[in-house]
Amino acid sequence: MNSSFTGKNILLGISGGIAAYKAADLTSRLIKLGSNVKVVMTKNATRFIHPLTLESLSGNQVYHDTFQSTERYDIEHIALAKWADVFVIAPATANVIGKAACGIADDLLSTTILATEAKTIFAPAMNTVMYQKRVVQDNLKKLEDFGYVIIPPGKGRLACGDWGEGKLADVDDIISALEEILWEKKDLVGKRILVTAGPTNETIDPVRFISNRSSGKMGYAIAKACAIRGATVDLVTGPTSIDPPKGVNIHSVESAKEMYNTTIGLYSYSDIVFKAAAVADYRVQEVATDKIKKGSEPITLKLERNPDILLELGRTKKHQILVGFAAETQELEQYALRKLKDKNLDFILANDVSTKRSGFQSDFNQGILYCINGDVETIPLMDKEDFAHRIIDEVIKYI
Ligand code: CTP
Numbered sequence: 001m002n003s004s005f006t007g008k009n010i011l012l013g014i015s016g017g018i019a020a021y022k023a024a025d026l027t028s029r030l031i032k033l034g035s036n037v038k039v040v041m042t043k044n045a046t047r048f049i050h051p052l053t054l055e056s057l058s059g060n061q062v063y064h065d066t067f068q069s070t071e072r073y074d075i076e077h078i079a080l081a082k083w084a085d086v087f088v089i090a091p092a093t094a095n096v097i098g099k100a101a102c103g104i105a106d107d108l109l110s111t112t113i114l115a116t117e118a119k120t121i122f123a124p125a126m127n128t129v130m131y132q133k134r135v136v137q138d139n140l141k142k143l144e145d146f147g148y149v150i151i152p153p154g155k156g157r158l159a160c161g162d163w164g165e166g167k168l169a170d171v172d173d174i175i176s177a178l179e180e181i182l183w184e185k186k187d188l189v190g191k192r193i194l195v196t197a198g199p200t201n202e203t204i205d206p207v208r209f210i211s212n213r214s215s216g217k218m219g220y221a222i223a224k225a226c227a228i229r230g231a232t233v234d235l236v237t238g239p240t241s242i243d244p245p246k247g248v249n250i251h252s253v254e255s256a257k258e259m260y261n262t263t264i265g266l267y268s269y270s271d272i273v274f275k276a277a278a279v280a281d282y283r284v285q286e287v288a289t290d291k292i293k294k295g296s297e298p299i300t301l302k303l304e305r306n307p308d309i310l311l312e313l314g315r316t317k318k319h320q321i322l323v324g325f326a327a328e329t330q331e332l333e334q335y336a337l338r339k340l341k342d343k344n345l346d347f348i349l350a351n352d353v354s355t356k357r358s359g360f361q362s363d364f365n366q367g368i369l370y371c372i373n374g375d376v377e378t379i380p381l382m383d384k385e386d387f388a389h390r391i392i393d394e395v396i397k398y399i
Contacts, residue, residue: 003386004182005033011084012037013109016044018159019091019125019168024049026090026171027057038080042109063108077108081116086181091125091168094136101139119181121149123174128164151177176246180228187396189230194270195223196263196277198238200256205288212278213360216240217384219276223248225388234266238277256280256306263309272321275310282306314344323347323395329354336370346372347395357381369394
């Protein structure tokens, strides 16, 4: 469950394009995230996807044309318009975009767009030539100027067989845009935040490396949460297999040395640093230029120390707030407090990575946040995205 969505009223407008079927996935995902979803469809949309599908997924009546059985359309569009915390039109055809841009209200969807005061998002989907037509681009520009949010379509193979711009944006992108609107606390506006995430890879030879079990999920969740709360975010990330969050500056690195250089380079611009990366403490002293061939004798790899990035940040700290992470399997408090002092940190988040329910690969985390002023906050097991917001809530009190 993601707290940005819990109990929020999301009105989904569906207009008549082939991408209408994706609205079913969007509805299902929003319900799973804990929101209430009501759907308004144009008459044409009902030819692409049956209202019953949306009704079953949302658990609510679907409103689909001007003179529906209720025959209370005049009241309905106002009621829906008032009910919505946010309104998303996905897919938005050239037709509905054109109507909204010109203030035309001739069916339930366009009337509701005009009647609502809720923040409204358009996710266009149409043929490339249509999308690129000047009139459509002008209409989208107009909508943006009016304060509507536009989620640009993706590129790819379209239903008509053409390749190009016009595919409905990924459902993930639509959900991220909704989350940004629904998150009310924009308490990091004006702050620049540096987050490091993921493991580092230390090369042995051209085909092998030493790494660790970090998935990058915790650091990515923090970067995303900071961006949602209005910050400018730099995410320095080691190699991961997860999608980077939207709306953050991504700096991809491979080794601890590269992470060191990139992080130090961004440090002076940063107000808060979350050092969630699992940096390799050692690297191979002599990297083989060719693949090491096997033999009958054991081989020995000599490892040398990598720089401790956080230690260096602590040593050169000026105005920045430094948040470290201590992943431990024993003596949690003792090791965490030692790192807090030795590395000159403001906070350290200690967590026990020996449990399967939280830690490295999991979508959940739990831990204890120690502040240098003596405050201690225990954060119970929760989704890493909610966990990220909890850490930020505590750090913000200290600013
Ligand atoms: N860290 C770092 N550079 C390193 C090692 C660690 O910046 N070379 C940072 C991590 O990003 C984390 C904190 O230091 O925020 C603690 O990392 P951790 O691996 O738990 O501890 P270490 O200081 O490496 O000590 P040890 O491995 O002995 O527990």
